[in-house]
Amino acid sequence: MKNHTPKLTAFTVAVGSGDGAELRVYAVLAEGGPQALEVVISTVADGSTVELCGHLSDNLASRLKLSPGEVRPL
Numbered sequence: 313m314k315n316h317t318p319k320l321t322a323f324t325v326a327v328g329s330g331d332g333a334e335l336r337v338y339a340v341l342a343e344g345g346p347q348a349l350e351v352v353i354s355t356v357a358d359g360s361t362v363e364l365c366g367h368l369s370d371n372l373a374s375r376l377k378l379s380p381g382e383v384r385p386l
Contacts, residue, residue, distance in 0.1 A: 320380055322373030323348035324365040327357055337386045339368060341378040355383045 320341050325348055328335045338356065342348040345364045353362055368376070378384060 318343045321348075322368040322370075322376070322378055324368060324386065325349060325352045326363045326365050327352060328361040328363075337365065339373075339376060339378060339384045339386055341373065341380050341382060351381055352383055 320343060322339050322341050323345060325338050325340060326335055327338065336356075338352055340348045340351050342351060349362055349364055376384065
């Protein structure tokens, strides 16, 4: 059997303060949306509101040189 490496996607995740005063958007390379949310929550959320926004193109993700599990502000 082949060793199958899962396809990773660069997701965008919005993190907002509880009062709605501040919104930050992060890029994270993960297998899926739930995994991207988990990484952002465990890394930068601090009890804030977290929402999956979408994803980046493969070209842009490649240019950002994201590592799996890395959270990068946009």
